[in-house]
Amino acid sequence: MDERTEEKTPLNFLERIIEDDLANGRVPDNTIVTRFPPEPNGYLHIGHIKSICLNFGLAEKYKGRCHLRLDDTNPEKEDIEYIQSIMRDIRWLGFDWGKYEYHASDYYQQLYEIAVRLIKEGKAYVDNLTFEEMKEYRGTLTEGGKNSPSRDRSVEENLRLFEEMRQGKHPEGSYVLRAKIDMSSPNINMRDPVLYRIKFATHPRTGDTWCIYPMYDFTHPISDAIEGITHSICTLEFEDHRPAYDWATSIDGIDHTPHQYEFARLNINYLVMSKRRLLNLVKLGIVDGWDDPRMPTISGIRRRGYSPESMKDFVSRIGVAKVESVVDYSLMEFCVREDLNKRAERLMVVLDPLKLVIDNYPEGKVEYFEAVKNPEDPNSGTHQIPFSRELYIEKEDFMEVPPKGYHRLFIGGEIRLKYAYYITANSVVKDEDGNVVEVHCTYDPESRGGTTPDNRKVKGTSHWVSASEGITIEARLYDKLFLSEYPGAATGNYLDDLNPDSLRIVTDAKAEPEILNAKVGDYLQFIRNGYFCKDNRSEGLVFNRTVTLKDSWAKLKQKMGV
């Protein structure tokens, strides 16, 4: 019995590296420091959640810290609105960077001084090749490049030109500062990478102080070094940049050496996750904005009703590795359903109302039934639901000619109205087109509360809303934005795979009065219809469908071809 049942949760490769570094005294102060470095050129999306959870999660787990660093080195694309949304989204996930808030632009002066030093040491030079010439001199993937004529420019002239660049004496594109590394390197990133370019753009933070801006390969590693980052985690496409990263952190005078590790970014089928494509959806007006509930942005899924806990659970389930992978959308839905099932208050809401009249129930009478807020949570409490002679049920819950396996209401059939009574349908009223607009039924007073003395069973239980007491609400029924597993795979244009029915708006859904207590941020389940939340941008009673319930009847119907 002395065998300890020590559950070892398997470590991912990054945790192994960290534990190994820690065990071998390779970490200053034994404190790991990570950073989340978004570029404020768009809204954060689900893919970023993986990175956020990784960086903040690792810091939490190993009692280190995680910096938030806005990687703002390209003023042309970046905006203060994005910075604010990024902060809001990280906080929503429950992470806190405390006082460790940085901006790459904080380092512009230091970066500039390092650049000057490199020039003085003959390790950087000002180049005046045009874009085209630059490309030509760079060589190709299979052939090395050749040295720019500017490579031999004197230190004095380099210094003078760089200073003139800084002073704004040269137009954009006329000069750049390049590192003198190796034009014949098989790694293109090492063929004298550009360190600085001229941009006469107003920076969201530094304004017009600068007209030269440092490039990623120069800024990022040095920012990491300045902040004392120990483990700099990024996505796979930066693997090729690691030599450039190591080059920059080895510059004389930089006394801290962070290391870069790469992991596979998160891909999910049926979703597009690139900022370019998301921006496009916003610009073209295909969606309502960055926080449209169909967007895979953090703001979007928050507005859709996803909980941060469910997303963190999702991220922990998909793991971390170096293999390019595509996660099933269904796993995300599973995670949100699992979480919301435990916490959502149940409400009866009829999305597609059909009038139901109980002929033997007294006119004008209203009685109340007690409903549990959440059967999965014994402490959730109850609320009252008004019942009356005229009710609404879902159109789907009644059929004149029921198919095989139909458990719901039909003429002569008996079902339970949840919490209330058993009813039997007797007749229907139709409009001129032959559509059923009203169902007449009788109820069994003995079945009050949903069970009968003779203990007879019914196959179906329907939710319902009192016609006189019910509240009219708007429900926005969201579905996938794209129909294809890999949007654009077939035609090359992801817009070809847009789902025309990604949003169905119902303006006359009927809800029990309890709906009036719903607040933005509450997690709700409309019984048998799915999880919903109050829209955080609308004034009135507007509810967004987060996700449907699993629906095995729909699946069965489809299989039977009904």
Add this chain to the structure above:
RNA sequence: UGGGAUGUAGUGUAAUGGUAACACUGCAGAUUCUGGUUCUGCCUUUGGGGGUUCGAAUCCCUCCAUCCCAGCCA
């Protein structure tokens, strides 16, 4: 002979020389005042070929496949 990486069920992730497993999906059934939840069961896996070893997903060789890189983007 450009460079860099990666190959485990349909999907994702474990197993780090000792019986290939967990979750999701899918399928079947039980329970149920949500056709939800819960529970039970089933399906399917080490890219190919060699080698080392008593024993290989794991070590070696080789082949194959896939992804990333030629922005003054990040």
